[in-house]
Amino acid sequence: MEAFLKYFDLLELSQEAGIEDVRKNYDYLKNLYSGDSIEIAALNTDFSPELRQEYLARLDDAHEKLTQLLENKKPAVAQNTVRMDDELCDWIANIACFSGAALKSIRERMVVDLKDMFTTTRIQLQYLEDIENEVFESFRAEVYLRSYLVEYTRFLSLDTPRVLADYLPRYRAWAASRTTPAGMPHL
Amino acid sequence: MIWAIGGGKGGTGKSFITSSMGTYLAQKGRKTILLDADLGGANLHTFFGLTRPRYSLTDFFDKKVALQDISVQSGIANLDLITGSIGSLDSESINHGQKQKLFRHIRALDADHIIIDLGAGTHINTLDTFLLADRMIVVTAPEVTALENMYHFIKSAYFRKLKFIFKAYDLTTSIQETWKNRATYDIHNLKDLIIHLKQSSDRVRDIFDREMSGFVVHIVLNQVRTPRDILVGENLKSVCMNFLGLPVVYAGYARFDEAVLKNINSKEPFMLSNRLSPVATEIKALAENIIAGTHISVRKDVANGSLS
Structure with a gap:
């Protein structure tokens, strides 16, 4: 990667x-x-x-x-796209913070198994779980996490930019906190 | 701020660009001194209608007159000229001590901008003067020969700079060792060598990052005739980075204009008598880009049509 x-x-x-x-x-x-x-x-x-x-x-x-x-990869098989009823839509629209836990509960309410997600996105289960548990160490750079998140949100038909805008700053804050603040040579 | 204008090939318009940018800066109210360091064929003064300057660099080298005192007025407010001397002196005849003295005096000059017009070629004195500057500028033209000489010039300046760094940090021996065994490390050129050295030691990496961060060459493309020519500068940014490992800034271009030639022949400063010419506008833009260190913005997809 x-x-x-x-x-x-x-x-x-x-x-x-x-x-x-x-x-x-x-x-x-x-x-x-x-x-x-x-x-x-x-x-x-x-x-x-x-x-x-x-x-x-x-x-x-x-x-x-x-x-x-x-590439704007559409899920390969039509039935893999998740159908959302109005109640679920409203509930998601009212989520203020798309934390990993929130994403997990959204997925569970949609009755989507991570294995199904893997079948379409080909993203390793481990990474999908790490997204939900916010295990940031697993992602060596933002670009990887970002591309996984895009796939994840697309699979659940979520508002991708909105989720990214909420999720990625936490990763960045975490990444920033582990580099030495001053005098760090630029690679 | 010291500007040095080189480029390897003669006839690309270094003196024209020097005199025009100098005139522009002076008109803006900046105290500007132009220094003609083309010790073999100095004629920057001709651009200002001066036939026989009272003093020249010969006086500085031979008669020990201070550099500040041999500057002559150009006829334009805020703009002075230190002229070279035609034929009587060439860069071969200046020794190391004289060169260091010249550099000391250049740094001590009282001016907002000092623009040094270098001669053609890649003599070490020319390269050293180039490296002295805060703004290293090459003037080239959209012709294969001009570009060849320009690549050679930039590479030579870069080698020279590296040599100074190697010497200053006592790295010469270890680098020569690496180069000798280059096949083992899969090193093919200078770019590979630098990458290898930077990876092999944090100390060397820090030295390079610190010393080379200021090594940026500003490219001026002169005698542009078509929109495709304008793109040459844009392409050079990519080419120099990819295959020479050198960052360059495309400061701007000036189009080919018969009026420029007419002005040179009639010995009139171009910027004074052609205020509305597109060339004058282009000169202003590139001077401002050089001061700010910024790129001219060229749309990569514009390659057809004619210059407007």
């Missing part, structure tokens, strides 16, 4: 970038580095044919992986 950071880096994007940015920068870089424009030709030995091949291959790979990560 840590490879995703490298992919964003290769495409000269920040990890907040969306699928549209990924496509745009991929097209731009692919076009720039596969062509024979003067800015490339002038590089001479600094950009050998082998280097070009290797770079373009990495670019393709990054594009493919990030597209998979960010």
Whole structure:
């Protein structure tokens, strides 16, 4: 999973970038580095044919992986989407804090098993449980947690941005609290 | 603030950009001194209609006159000129002591902005003067030869800077060892070497992060003729980072304009007689970008159409 950071880096994007940015920068870089424009030709030995091949291959790979990560994946089978009755909708609309526990109770009220969620999202059970228990140590960077949360909320047909906006700040606060505040060298 | 303008190739418009940015800054009310360090073929004064400056750097080197005292008025308020000397001196003939003295005097000059116009080429004196600056600027043109020389120039300056750091921190031996065994570490170029060194030791990483954080080259693209040409600068940002491992800022561009040539030939400062020219606007924009350290914003998807 840590490879995703490298992919964003290769495409000269920040990890907040969306699928549209990924496509745009991929097209731009692919076009720039596969062509024979003067800015490339002038590089001479600094950009050998082998280097070009290797770079373009990495670019393709990054594009493919990030597209998979960010693609608006609809649940594969229709009956996997959860039906919500009005009462449940109202109840969810009134939830103020989407903590892991809240997400768990929403899921349980919808009678959704984590195993079903795994079947569609292919997210390891352990991670799904860690989301619900807010075991932040399991997620090495926000980008992973975020992508899991997106899948999780989509599966339950929840308002994804709203949940993210509520959930992620707690992760960030936790992440910030474990780095040394001053003099920490930037990696 | 000291600005140095280099770029490797001759004829890309370093002196034009220097004189025009200087004029712009002076008109804004900033005390500005232009220093013509093209010791082989100095003619920055010609851009201001001066044929024979009273003093030149020869007086500084040979007659021990202070640098401040050999500046001459350019004819524009707030703008003074320290001229080189045509032919009589070249960068080969300046020794280390003279160079250090020149640098001391440059730093001591009383001005808001000091813009140094470097000659073509990558002589160590040229590179050292480039590295002296707070703003390292290269002027290049959308031609393959100009870009080749520019890459070479930036790389040479970077090597030179690294050499100073290696020496200052007594790293030279260990780095030479690493380089000798580069096959073992899968190191192919300078970028790989730096990455390897940074990973191998926290101390080296800290040194690099501290010393190299200021190493940013500002690119000015001159003689732009088409919108595709404008994009060259944008592409250089990616290319320099990816394949040279160097961060560059695309400060801006100036289009090709016959009026510029006419002005040079008639020895009139361009910025004074062409206030409404798009080139004047472009010069202002790139000068402001250089001061702020910001990029010009170019839309990557604009590649067709003509310059408006």
